[in-house]
Each structure stands twice: as structure tokens, then as C-alpha cells.
Amino acid sequence: MNALTTHSANSMSDDRPSELLPQFTILGQPVHLSNDYVSWLIDRLQHGIGTHVVTMNAEIVIYADRDPELSTIIHHADLVTPDGSGIIMALKLHGVLQPRYAGIDLGEDLLRWAGNQDRDYPVFFYGGKPQIVQQAAQKWQTELPNLKIAGVEHGYLDAEAQSKLLHQVQTTQPKIILVALGVPRQEIWIRDNFHLCPQAIWIGVGGSFDVWSGVKNRAPQYIRNLELEWLYRILQEPSRWRRALALPQFAVLAIAERIWGKDKPAR
Ligand code: UDP
DSSP: OOOOEEOOOSTTOTTOOSOOOEEEEETTEEEEOOSOHHHHHHHHHHTTOOEEEEEEOHHHHHHHHHOHHHHHHHHHOSEEEEOSHHHHHHHHHTTOOOOOOOHHHHHHHHHHHHTSTTOOOOEEEEESOHHHHHHHHHHHHHHOTTOOEEEEEOSOOOHHHHHHHHHHHHHHOOSEEEEESOTTHHHHHHHHHGGGSTTSEEEEOTTHHHHHHTSSOOOOHHHHHTTOHHHHHHHHOGGGHHHHTHHHHHHHHHHHHHHHOOOOOOO
């Protein structure tokens, strides 16, 4: 069922100071609702409570419907944000008005907060091609000279380099860990390694490093306002068309769910 519930998932709920965020279920997957996700996250960060963030879109809902492992990870995430226009429209069908908050915007807002003078919240950039992640981190270091960067590593590591990376993450204890490996690789990696930095915010940020490095463009604001960023991404990267097939599928299922209430039970 997709009733609005006040719920926050995951392991460390006992002593968390943050308010619980209301949650809505779309096609069996949770989405948390808020007008200020960043303040909620920063509150937890300042109280030493780790957070796994999933940035939800239509494609992930369809993927999770076929992949019980990803579905379980999403249900255990501490925060699931409405990253995609499909999610916003599905919420609207149920009378829930929630602004879209793209994962890339969440990443940028957290970086700007962490990059403020006198803040000691180091950031780790992991994922993307070697030059891309370096350029993305460099962009932020230039823009935010006070930003503390705990580490920068690309997303194509062999087993030995991967174990070095995990050691580095554990010893540097970053407070914000941005993981750009694509779905579901980034969600699985976060689940497997969250225990190394249980006080950090861990976010799967998909193609954000590609945009920050300058190799790909973000859709202009007016296209985002029209809820057409997904179309812009397909036009910029036509090889994504196969993945985009999930969008009409999601739309049909979301409308069916609204009309007939044919929601699948949460896993
Ligand atoms: N990637 C990676 N390692 C891999 C596979 C992918 O680091 O083994 C990176 C890839 O270089 C790209 C990102 O993961 O930067 C995936 O971006 P995509 O646009 O597919 O993610 P989305 O935003 O759609 O989730």
C-alpha cells in the first residue's frame, strides 16, 4: 500500500536526534518526503549518525522490482530522495506535492556546506573514470578552497587497489562519501562498506562526476523546470535509450497503481 507513513529505516534508529521523515511507497519502493533534506542530513552528521542515501528515480524503481538485492538495499537506506521527475509525477497522482531534488543537487549542496570555512567534514570522491574524478574533485577544490578532501579514487579498480581504497576510507574517516559507480553498483558498494565509516553520509551520485568534470552538460534550468532532464540526458547520450525504456513502463505502472491500487507489497 502506498499510504503516507512516518518512517525512517535502518539500523541506528534508537538514539537518532533527527525527526523521522514521512515516507511514501511507490510501486513497492519507499521515498522520503521533506522540504529540507540537507538540514536533516546535516543534523544527523553533526550528531555522528551515519546515513545511506539513495536518490530514487523511475529507472531504479523498475530495476528494484526485478532485483531483490537492490530492493532490500533501498528499503534499508536511511534516506530515499525523489531524484527523478517520474517519482514526482507518481507522488502527484496521489495528491502528494513534493519538489524534485536531484542527487547532483544534493551532492552540490552538501559540498558547499562542508566547504564553508572552519568546518571539518572531509569529503571522499569515489567512482567514474580516472581523469573524470580528478577533474570533478579539482573543480570543487577550486570553488571551495576550504573544502577538505579525504581522498579521490576512480571507479575501475582491480581487487588489490579496491582493498587499498577501503583501507584509505577507513583510516581517513571522511564524513561525506560520494560514490559514482552507477546503479546498482554504487548502492551495493555502499551497503558492503558502510560499516567502515558509520558516522558518514554515503550517497550514490551516478553520473554527477561526469557533469562536475565538464565532460557532460547538465540540462539547462528551464529544461529541468519542465521535468525533462531525463530527455536531455538521452539526447546527450543516445546509448542511454535502452535504459530509458524503464520510464514509460514506470508511468504505466504508476498510473495503474493509482487507479487500481495494484501496488506490490514492500519487500
Ligand atoms: N562507473 C564506474 N565504474 C564502473 C562502471 C561505471 O566508475 O565499473 C561510473 C561511470 O564512469 C559513470 C558512472 O559510473 O561516471 C555511472 O553514471 P551513470 O550516468 O550511468 O549513472 P546514473 O546517474 O544514470 O545513475
